Amino acid sequence: MKAIVCRELTGIKGLALEELPAPIPAVGQVCIRVHACGVNFADSLITRGQYQAQPQPPFSPGFEVAGEIVEVGEGAARFNIGDRVIALTPQGGYAEQVAVNVNRCVAMPAVMSYEHGAAFPIVFGTSHIALWHRAQLRAGETLVVHGASGGVGLTAVAIGKQLGAMVIATANGPEKLDVARQHGADHLVDTRYEDVRARIKALTDGRGADVIYDPVGGDLFTASLRCVAFEGRILVIGFAGGTVPQIPANHLLVKNVDVIGLNWPAYAELNPRVMTESFQILLQWYVAGAIQPHISATYPLEQAVEALHQVVTRKSTGKVVITVDGSKSDES
Known part of the structure; x- marks a missing residue:
């Protein structure tokens, strides 16, 4: 089978397309013929030894992959050969086949394409658990989403609207803001030209935002501390801006602010009930047509390095997906 392989921790430049033996599922695993794989910023971290x-x-x-099961290992009988599934893989998705623990797989709705399946779990799962479980966003509250045109940002906009919030989207430039508007944002703030703190305060009649969703960090986190409401919640999702902020505790004390971290993959091991319930809700919303992944580009497996480069350089909006022709993978 074909796979993109990292043989040294030198980043994207160390990746190469190779021919490898097809994986054999261990006890409790299934082998999936990959049809599509989602691309994430964390894919670059793991190639640099920083994950x-x-x-x-x-x-x-x-x-994250979407595909069909081609082999079922011992103790994985809840799925059958031919079942369409979405799977969260510890690594290994940039390949024609991958073996994965059965408890990391969910059945994919019949109406969902493989591309949507691969674009779905991480970005929607992250935003849903962050807003629904961690911040407990309520209908009628104001939600600010930084980096609102990115993979997780767009899903936070859509989920915020689904939960009944007024959503203020921030992004760098009118083109990216227009994507956020198309996904339901009520107000738009251009971080390139506008004073983020002043604009959010103005949009909330001076009160500030109830919940701020921040996958960017840096200066935007500093602005968030200054425009969050009394008893507001700031969600720390990541640091795509490159700078990990330091939090002055007196700012939290003055307005009774909660700063809430999210390590979404940890739920798979430490609290799987929350992740399972979240996926059930999200897939119901998808089938009902309430949410849908925004895929800005697809690349074949042979161009996976370019796909990852698009994500790392923040040139994409929404999700980038690698499509895989697995029709020959069972011959290797």
């Missing part, structure tokens, strides 16, 4: 659960080379990146 929190770091495998040693050689390995393939790729944390």
